[in-house]
Amino acid sequence: MKKVEIVGGGIAGLALAGTLDPSQFHVTVYEQRAGLPAVGTTLAMWPEAQEALASLGILGAVRENSPVIRGGALRSAIGVPWLSVEGQNLVGAARHTLLRLLDSAVPSTVQRRIEKLDAVPSDAHLIVAADGVHSMVRRSVWGQSRAAKLTPYLAVRGVIAEEPDSETVGEYWGRGDLFGIGPSSGGTNWYASFRSGMGPEGIDVGEALAVTRRRYAGHSQGIQHVLRVATPETSLAQRIWTTPPLRRYSRGNVVLIGDAAHAMAPNLGRGACESLIDAVALGKLVNTLPLDQALDAYNRQRVLRTQQYRIGSSLMMRVALAEGAQPMRDKLLDLAAKRKSAVNRKPKAPGGSKTSQ
Template sequence: MKKVDIVGGGIAGLALAGTLDPSQFHVTVHEQRADLPAVGTTLAMWPEAQEALASLGILGAIRENSPLIKGGALRSSAGTPWISVEGQNLVGVARHTLLRFLDSAVPPTVQRRNGKVDAVPGDSYLAVAADGVHSMVRRSVWGQGCAAKLTPYLAVRGVIPEDPGSESIGEYWGRGDLFGIGPSSGGTNWYASFRSGMGPEGIDVGDALDLARRRYSKHATGIQHVLNTATPETSLAQRIWTTPPLWRYSRGNVVLIGDAAHAMAPNLGRGACESLIDAVTLGKLVNTMPLDQALTAYNRQRVLRTQQFRLGSSLMMRVALAESAQPLRDKLLELTARRKSKASPGSKTSQ
């Protein structure tokens, strides 16, 4: 039995543990957290991520417990729609629900160890860093130059126990801030981002909510209603961190997956999806190839794609949270909306 140590028992770590062949590998998952979280915001599962969930045997259960994301609109801070976005068969799964089903897909032969890991396991056939944006493994093996990078933005998000109205669903772009409203299995999923000096560690969620209420007090009434309904118990607040660019995710027998490899801004909604795909891809390769060939194939399949998403999400964050360029951005979006309206069926232009 080949020894595999997975440092981190979140989305990527559990998905990998559920994919590795228990007849070939003795797998240990090291997780600092003692229990799975009880609350969490909604993650959009794109089709490729749904394929990864299907390979783990849990897609059906997740679909039964999660709403479909049928679309929405990109809006101004006042709520005026600019661009309508049709749904792409996305499933909106709560993070804690996703973790619960991933945990259920882990074979009983996998060993669980709770507690902080301070050093890369040294006697492994394969050591996997699934320990997130602040990955100890990445810093230990790739160097301190690969430490996480702090952005100037705060993310505040949560769930309120009432269904969102169709007229409110979408993402609102203001001057240096954004706000999103969408469906959740528990009601309405919401998220906000804006520049803030809070933190970066030990952020009080109640204080962050109060700051958000003041920040969005002149925005659309739907936003104000969500924030006035939100409570600290069902909300989260944290600064946004990203990883620097990496062009190889393995060194020797150590490999990076998920946020340890490519933590990205949340603006494209791809972070959790790519973590799942990383894990399932790596697991299937390691199950069927010698380790050196498997890691070469993993790098070839995953590095360029995920680094493109990492860069794209950063660029999208800058556009969505534009400050000095916000008037020009809004004019361009308004022009796009007018042109689309004139070209739509039934308009004078189309007739």
């Protein structure tokens, strides 16, 4: 039995523990959190992430406990719709529900240790860093220059018990801020981002919520209603961190997965999905190939893709949270909305195609 040490028992760590073959590996998961979180906002599960959940045997349970995301609209700060976005068979899984179901997929042979490690384990066939954006393993093995980088933005998010009005669902872009409203299991999921000097550690959620209410006081009535109903007990507040690029996610027998490898801005909604895909891909490769070949294949499969998403999410964050360029951005979106409306109003030819001008 070969020893595999997984540092971190979040989404990526649990998914990997549930994928590794218990007949080949003695797996230990180190997690500093004693239990699963009670508060968690909704994570959009894209089709490839759903395939990873299916391979773990929990996709059905995730779907049973999660709403389908059918789309929404990109809107101005006051709620004027610019562009409609159709759903792509996305499932909105609450983070705490997803963690609970991933936990249920972990074999009973996996050893759990509630412990915060200060050093990288050394006596193992494979050491996996699934310890998030502030990964101790990443800093220790790749160096302090590859540690997480703080952005100037605060993320405040939460859930409320009311179902969302279909006319308010979507993402709102203002001057230097954004706000999102979408479905959650039994209610509404919401999130806000804007520039802030709060934190970066130990942010008081009640204070962050009060700051958010003041920030969005002039925004749409739908946003203001959500923030009036929101409570600190069902909300979270964190500064947004990202990680610098890496050309390879493994060194020797140490490998990075999830946010430890490619923590990205939340603007594309891909972070949790890519963590799941990382974990299942790595587990399947390690189950079937010698370790060096498995890690080479993992790097080929995952580095380019996830680094593209990391760059794309950063660019999208800059556009969505634009300040000086916000008027030009809004004019371009207004023009796009008018053009789309004009195309949709064109009369159709008898065969069903639109007439040409």
